Amino acid sequence: MLSLNKSKIYRWSRRIAGGLLVLTIIFWAACHAFVPSLLKKTVAEYGQKIGYEITYQDLSLSPLRLRMTLEGLRLAEEGGDQLLDLKKLTIDLKWTKLILGEVGLDAVLLDEPKLLVEKKPNIKGKTANLWNWQKLFGAIEKSLSPKDDAKENAKQVAPLKISVDQFEVSGASLRLVDASTKLKEELKPFSIKLLDVANYDQKGLVSGVRGQYDFNLGSLQLAIPGLNKTIAFNHVAIGGSLSNPSPNLLGAQLDLKLDEGKILSHWDLNTASKLFEGKVKLENLKAGPWIALLPANKELMAKSGEINAELLIKLSSQSNSISGSAQLNKVSVLEKGEKTPLIDWDLADIRQFEYKTVGAGPKPATNLVIDEVVLEHPILRFEINAQGLSNFRRLFSKAAEEDSVGSQATQSAPESKKGAFGLDIRSVNLKSGEVFFADMAMKPNFHVDVKKFNASFIGVSNTPGRFASVAMEGVVANSGSMRAKGQTSFDDPRRNHDIFMSFKNLPLTTFNPAVMTYAGYQITGGKLNLNLSYRAKDGQLNGSNQIIIKNVQLGDEVEGFQGKKLPLGLAIALLEDSDDIIDVSVKIAGDVDSPEFSASGLVWQAIANVLTNVTTAPFRALASILGMGSDEGVNAVPGEAVFLPDDQERLEKFGQFLVKRPNSNMEIIGTYDLVQDKLAMARVKADTAILKDAGFKLQAGEPVPSPSLSDPRIQSGLKVAYAQYIGRIKLGQRLLMVPDGEARNEQLHNELIAGIDVADAELKTLAKTRAQLAFEIMVKENPGLKDRITIGEVKTVEAGKNGIPLDMELRIK
Template sequence: MVLTQLPRLKKWLIRFIILVLSWVVIFWVGAHLFVPGFIKKSASEFGAKIGYDIAYQDLSISPLRLKLELDGFHIAKSGGSKLLEFKKLVITAKWTKLVLGELGFDEILLVEPKILVEKKLSMGAHPGVWNWQELIAAVEKSMPPKDPGEPNKPLKISIDELLVSSASLSLLDNSTKLKEELKPFTMKLLDVANYDKQGVVSGVRGQYDFNLGALQVLVPGINKTITYQHVAIAGGLDNPQPGMLGVQLNVKLDDGAIRSHWDFNTDSKSVDGKLELENLAIAPLVALLPANKELTGKSGAINSALTMKFGPEADIFAGDIHISDLTVLEKDQKYPLIVWKMADIRQFEYKSLKSKQASSSSLSIDELIIDSPILQFEINEDGFSNFRRLFAKPASVQKTEAADGSKSKDASGFNLDIRSTNLKNGEVFFSDLAMRPHFKVDIKKFNATLLGVSNTPGRFATVAMDGVVAGSGSMRAKGQTSFDDPRRNHDILMTFRNLPLTAFNPAVMTFAGYQIASGRLNLNLNYRAKDGELNGSNQIIIKKVVLGDEVPDFTGKKLPLGLAIALLEDSDDTIDVTVKIAGNVDSPEFSASGLVWQAISNVLTNIATAPFRALASLIGLGSEEGINAVPGEAVFLAVDQDRLEKFGEYLIKRPNSSLEIIGTYDPVQDRKELARAKADSAVLKDAGFKLTPGEPIPVPSLSDPRVQSGLKSAYAQYIGRIKLGQRLLTLPDGEQRNEQLHNELIAGIGITDGELKELAKARAKAAYGFMIKSDASLKDRIQLGEVKTVEAGKEGIPLDVEIRIK
């Protein structure tokens, strides 16, 4: 039975095969002959409908293999630039996916695509829009409206491999004059799908690989360019659960790499990330520093492990950073600005809190270590340091920030906390080009430790530093400072030992007009500032100084260094002086170095013009007016007697100097007061009082009967008895008569110029006696000079001296 039906079955089978082959041939012929033309015509008509030119050169379809090849495609707005064009597009679909109702692709290959993203200038009050925004809006406008009642079943899409080769991207924004081009780059995506592993359409997952080639990008806003020679991006996407998207992002930048994983939570609107930097070159990033002049990086690499969290309430960064072999140069400069061998930032956390009222941020670091740092610190001819020139904001910006300072400070805050900072084996090269010749000094083997650095008001950090200065000298510092405002609050003690004075020749030549041939310098500096009020003590110890030649054609204020050395240097060839300064650091004209130099300059100038005043200041006797005699008398008050004795003791240890004491008098003040002294002396003696030699003559009490008797006797002696009798008869007895007699007695005593000169000589002899009191050997080094006239001061008649080199 079956055998009889075989010919009939065979016949129907042949007919079925012929029918299938016929349909295949018809489908193949239609796909090759009719479909390409139909698609091309439809694309052109659709483009014209939305105002765009859509065209291609050739379309090839392989229906059995589900493969499409499109050559020479472009899309452009009518009369405008091309938004997209490419050389070839190859798409291969998968039968197995189509059968299951999924749009699945085995491979998509895009060759030499060129993409233009452009934003043209706005017309009128309307803001400009991007060209792709215009295209999307035109397409959406041409589409028929959706039926809201029609169920929307998501379409599953998957791509096994997407490869883009030799691509280029142009970004133009005419409103901001942004013009960037990225080319050529490649991109590879593997196993891309819009559904998770359970088949639920929820997002995008897959593996990707971008090869961007050389990358040069102008960073908007700061107008700086970042450049890498080879850039590649790889990674993957996954959807571990609804509302979650995981992204693995690995970036290759030249010889360095950035590996990261990011978890996006759409429910909590937060992002968690882990970031690893491996041998990432710093040189391309140096150009991004906010400097006024271009900086270049010659070397340096970052290695780091970080965790990040971005959320609606706070952003947090934490981890460790290691930066090795850093070298940064200022453009057109020969020597590096900053160099270090290694820098470690350990256990840091940066937190930014978000609030509707105000935002705040904090940075905490457990340990900051910098090994072998080298710093170039230079002051130019105009007196500005290289760091000020590089990083100071323009004056207009500073004024604006100052005006808004209080407001911004209230609106936001930044808290800094660095538990430990260590600088090891560093070098600082300092130069001041404003001096002639240029001043240069270096500090090597520089070490510094700072504990508890914080900008919290009221908190102080402990500071300790040491180093080798100018080859043979040493530097050491310790103390504390408030990093909330270190200029206004600090207490620092610095000591310098065995510094070569010749290293400071440029400063001495610039400000004093001399050279130093040899000598060593020690400094003890103590500076304390509280709420801006600074008090500084500068102990200067100079050993075996030898003064060199004068600077030819010196135009400044030449200081008497020779006299100063002779007067200040002791028997051990040592000068030991202390200069104190005080001031308010908030004052616009405040300069600590300026105050120190002004104080030293004043002392050195006074050594020639007012030696007693200079010495009193240097050895701490507390007199700004020098030594003063009592007007009208050859007498010095006890405090000035003590100063004269101490000056004598001081000179004993200064064998290289000699002194000439010059007696002085004021022709007006002394004439009046000498008459008073003579009158009062006569009154008191006639009254029976004994006067102590060397002590000021006291003012007699006219209410004392003994003084009244002495007044009459002195009046009769100097004015005359007849005149006295007339006054006693015509004037009523009492206080008024006594005062008149006293005044007439003083007025009646005439003082000659000779008497004034003798008064001046007596003053010089009295001062001489006090100064040689401690050691008679000073008699050969202290001489009496010719008297001179002076103007009385508020403290009396100033004694004058001249210093001479022995």
């Protein structure tokens, strides 16, 4: 039996320990003396092989701790730019993982890495340009020995498990350069931190990547390609984790911090169905950086504003969708350099929306469905500058040449669509809004405010043929009120709508700049009511504008006025009734697709024409502004002292008009057309004779009807009248030479009319009779007007489409 005493055990223990120590020293010395230089030489040779310079200043190994420290690493293309400059790299391996046949890293630490990501322009005769790192990976791939697929399949080696407990980058910088797009961006300093990263799941199956990560990017300023805009944040950090809950499902938690705001999201990728889903939550995200990205011609800034939202995102090969709800709080948008906001609001609440695209290709079908949009206390600044451009058109319109081309395309084909986009909003509500309007083109400048503005739109859709209900109300110029209701097609609201708007108790002095600019007078007092009715169908607009003015007070003329001065003083005196009220109706019509179309321009032109016609064509002017349905005034039947019922009604209304205006007098002027009336009067004489000789009784005050030459009684009367005016001998010749029938009757009738002579004195008498008849109609119900209406000298006029226009002059007592 072998026995060992304590002294022998002690002695052998010292020998074994000493041997292990010697081996450790030898291994440590070899690692420090030979491995660094050998590795440095190998790395340099490999770099030359692939066409790159790979160098470092120092390499230290700690075999017992399984640590490698590399300092001053530099990677550059031979004779080219540097791709990577790394101050220090530290790698710690784990004994426990190595024993199990895994690559386990306790820590990977990178200190102040500097990366260059660059794409240079194509060189003539060479292949397409690549990013510098793409070229590096391509060179590495070429240097590798080609794989033998048969051998690889025969080996069937289990996949290698790799894990990293901590991966950390500190003080990093990144330069991104693309000469073809003139892109030059630099991100520095930023940090990255990844925890518990592995390529296998909790069950040990190698199926992907999992782990936790934390990126601290510091300040970020990034140019957005194609927009020529820059987005900037003072502090950016990214955190989250990766997971593999099942073989076909990859999960990622992505938490992004942008200054004081957060974007929290969880993403799932189903590798079998290729469905990518994400749940995104925005918390207190500042609106400023995103407002700056709006495609405006002048930089926009957000003075304040936060975005909160909960979104569900689904991406697949067939369709993509974003749904959820969003709120934009306390948003205030300004033009750079301005002190007053362009637009702001307390809350914009977008409830239950879905934006969806279906189909592939360059023009997929897209639609936006929103349950409700609520905008609380919106404030809008709308200005027209000295050149006549609104601030919104100036900010968002395209270049002049592009705009003109686009407008021509739109006008020539208003039915064309830019793309298959569907819009459907159940309701839009604006609460307690304000609008500040200013027109700097007027001198002095025109300002009017609308406050307590509420509006609702029900059933907003751009589907052709569908109309949305519209209702609005507000307070105008602090004392007036505004109400509107109707419907409009959001497919093309300019071309299809039916809207009624009512303005009450507006102070006239508010519109003083417009009156001074276009009429050459000042307004010192008065109130204005407007009832506006506009209806457009397929681009054809018909509008009615009822203007009611109370207690208007006309001020001084504008000194040095260059425009066409309107006779406002006379117009007011003539139009204002005994209650100091002017009630005027102006109708307009036009084609909204016309390049020259302007609704406001048509209204003002119509008003200007009416006011001008008050002195030049009073009947026509009054007929228009009193809403009598004619712009031709009062017209007599050619050749007769007869007024049709519509013209008789207008004359009665003119009488009522004078009754309410005791300071006005009227002179009626009889008129005749030297050509038309002479021809018509000859016909009237001929037809009157024919009808009387035929036994027909004519009604006084009624137009002489054209006789029916097929009636035997008319034929008999025609012969009698012919014999009276032309002669019996001529009649006998015609009866013998021309066969009996319709042609002979027509010939006799025409010869009868041509044979009747009408003297100028008869035409003047006709004109006086017309004036006398108009006088009688006007004073019939208002005898008190006999002293205020006179009959003047007759004059010649040109006949219009509605007859012979009667003339008059209005005077002020």
